[in-house]
Amino acid sequence: MPRADYIVPESWLTFQTNLRYLACMNQEVITVKHAFTLPVGTPVVLRGWVRSRRDSKGITFIELNDGSRFKSMQLVVDNGVIADEILKQVTTGSSIAATGALVESPAKGQAVELKVSQIHVYGTADAASYPLQKKGHTLEFLREISHLRVRSNTFGAAFRVRNALTHSIHSFFQERDFIYVQTPIITTSDCEGAGQMFNVTSLNVNQPPRTPDGTVDWPQDFFGRPAYLTVSGQLEGEIFALAFSKVYTFGPTFRAENSNTPRHLAEFWMIEPEMAFYELEDNMRLAEEFLKYIIRYVLDHCREDLEFFNERIEKTVLSTLEHVAESNFGHITYTDAIGELKKAGKAWEFPVEWGNDLQTEHERFLSEEIFKKPVIVSDYPKDIKPFYMRVNEDDRTVRAMDVLVPRVGEIIGGSQREDRHDVLLQRLRASGLDEKAYWWYLDLRKFGSVPHSGFGLGLERIMMYLTGLKNIRDVIPFPRTPGNADF
RNA sequence: UCCCCGGUAGCUCAGUCGGUAGAGCAGUUGGCUGUUAACCAAUUGGUCGGGGGUUCGAGUCCCUCCCGGGGAGCCA
Numbered sequence: 001m002p003r004a005d006y007i008v009p010e011s012w013l014t015f016q017t018n019l020r021y022l023a024c025m026n027q028e029v030i031t032v033k034h035a036f037t038l039p040v041g042t043p044v045v046l047r048g049w050v051r052s053r054r055d056s057k058g059i060t061f062i063e064l065n066d067g068s069r070f071k072s073m074q075l076v077v078d079n080g081v082i083a084d085e086i087l088k089q090v091t092t093g094s095s096i097a098a099t100g101a102l103v104e105s106p107a108k109g110q111a112v113e114l115k116v117s118q119i120h121v122y123g124t125a126d127a128a129s130y131p132l133q134k135k136g137h138t139l140e141f142l143r144e145i146s147h148l149r150v151r152s153n154t155f156g157a158a159f160r161v162r163n164a165l166t167h168s169i170h171s172f173f174q175e176r177d178f179i180y181v182q183t184p185i186i187t188t189s190d191c192e193g194a195g196q197m198f199n200v201t202s203l204n205v206n207q208p209p210r211t212p213d214g215t216v217d218w219p220q221d222f223f224g225r226p227a228y229l230t231v232s233g234q235l236e237g238e239i240f241a242l243a244f245s246k247v248y249t250f251g252p253t254f255r256a257e258n259s260n261t262p263r264h265l266a267e268f269w270m271i272e273p274e275m276a277f278y279e280l281e282d283n284m285r286l287a288e289e290f291l292k293y294i295i296r297y298v299l300d301h302c303r304e305d306l307e308f309f310n311e312r313i314e315k316t317v318l319s320t321l322e323h324v325a326e327s328n329f330g331h332i333t334y335t336d337a338i339g340e341l342k343k344a345g346k347a348w349e350f351p352v353e354w355g356n357d358l359q360t361e362h363e364r365f366l367s368e369e370i371f372k373k374p375v376i377v378s379d380y381p382k383d384i385k386p387f388y389m390r391v392n393e394d395d396r397t398v399r400a401m402d403v404l405v406p407r408v409g410e411i412i413g414g415s416q417r418e419d420r421h422d423v424l425l426q427r428l429r430a431s432g433l434d435e436k437a438y439w440w441y442l443d444l445r446k447f448g449s450v451p452h453s454g455f456g457l458g459l460e461r462i463m464m465y466l467t468g469l470k471n472i473r474d475v476i477p478f479p480r481t482p483g484n485a486d487f
Numbered sequence: 488u489c490c491c492c493g494g495u496a497g498c499u500c501a502g503u504c505g506g507u508a509g510a511g512c513a514g515u516u517g518g519c520u521g522u523u524a525a526c527c528a529a530u531u532g533g534u535c536g537g538g539g540g541u542u543c544g545a546g547u548c549c550c551u552c553c554c555g556g557g558g559a560g561c562c563a
Contacts, residue, residue, distance in 0.1 A: 052524080054525055058519095061522050107523080127515090135524055137499085196561090262557080270563065409563095
């Protein structure tokens with residue numbers, strides 16, 4: 001809906017006057033996205049960055065993008081309207097404000113365009129050295145210029161999708177009475193069983209204080225003992241679930257693993273819901289509902305961006321997302337999955353044997369060949385899963401679940417938690433963990449313990465699924481990987 | 488961390504048997520009255536990833552280090 005107080009009267013001739021008008025009305029600058037909704041004839045000031053410029057004799061076309069949506073506004077400058085010395089500065093990458101009126105476009109490609117009456121150049125961008133060209137760049141090259149890649153089509157689309165995705169995650173849980181809990185980023189509970197952790201210390205790492213036997217004297221450190229960056233908020237999430245019934249965390253997590261793959265980051269974002277009174281079946285139902293909800297949301301709110309990914313990055317993005325949002329996930333137990341994989345009669349690189357963990361090749365076969373859609377594998381052997389997962393009646397398997405999706409692999413890992421104090425204690429000991437460090441975790445099973453479940457979703461993993469981008473470094477603003485923490 | 492592939496102009500790449508550096512795009516200049524990755528013409532542009540070695544001679548062969556990509560493990 002056009003709002004009169006957004007509209008700059010055409011008679012207000014100078015750019016400075018327009019600026020003052022906007023300022024005194026205390027209005028935010030109109031976006032390109034908003035401008036496309038205004039009726040033809042509306043005078044506006046648009047500001048943004050020049051994507052490209054095309055000159056013909058007597059007429060200049062400028063693509064102006066401000067990030068508000070994928071499509072740029074085409075600015076049309078007729079001969080003589082803008083002084084040559086100003087127009088010369090309007091190059092790819094420069095930042096400008098353009099005053100003019102929205103008009104119907106006589107040519108194909110856009111319904112409306114801005115007929116320019118004035119241009120103000122905020123900042124020039126030397127054409128010879130500005131790295132972004134009008135033609136395609138490789139994602140690897142753009143990754144080296146993370147401060148500028150966000151101005152490109154691909155990364156503009158990716159981070160608008162990421163924004164919508166994070167919004168939808170909060171909406172989903174808030175609509176269902178989940179409480180958002182911020183679990184700590186610094187933790188002293190080591191060996192959470194999820195890989196190498198980053199040490200956090202205020203000691204001088206070159207000359208740490210040492211005890212007589214030569215080991216580092218941790219009591220002198222900031223927290224009085226070794227501290228780490230969290231690898232998961234799950235254990236603290238359980239504390240809150242046993243008070244607020246349904247909670248979720250949404251924050252960064254850290255792994256110091258030396259993983260060099262397109263699917264791993266040292267710093268990534270994770271969503272971890274935790275629900276009291278939920279058994280594994282409830283957990284699986286929630287995971288499926290959750291994934292469908294956020295996929296539907298992004299389909300409904302980022303159509304233009306997804307169409308770009310579908311056209312340029314991965315031709316199956318739209319069809320798979322539509323399919324997944326409508327169809328039911330597959331479900332198979334680990335034991336049955338082993339049977340299916342054996343029946344497939346394929347020559348596996350890793351042997352298919354009950355008790356072995358599923359390898360990437362097995363997971364892909366399940367989701368891509370057998371089910372051809374997301375599939376939940378549940379009830380894994382207890383020996384290959386962490387201590388906190390609830391042991392089944394058979395005493396051989398635990399109430400674990402992994403959601404596997406075609407193309408990306410494991411996107412969710414979760415379980416029903418062990419809520420029996422004696423069993424948990426036994427599992428802790430069997431895993432060789434220090435039960436004293438988990439005193440509060442055991443306490444939760446001593447005082448008002450209830451069945452409860454939860455799962456973790458990697459934000460960047462679902463981003464890869466939504467966009468079709470094949471390297472996780474392209475779906476997070478500033479990727480941290482072994483040997484790389486630039487920007 | 489392991490295995491494989493790659494690094495040549497700002498970008499994407501070619502470079503034969505070891506003989507002294509190429510194209511497209513971008514940039515620049517000019518042309519074109521409505522372009523859409525505009526088009527047409529001309530033109531500038533190089534420490535061939537770093538170091539070492541073999542050779543009369545290395546972008547090319549060897550060693551080594553760095554960086555990037557793919558696969559694996561770990562996982563989300």
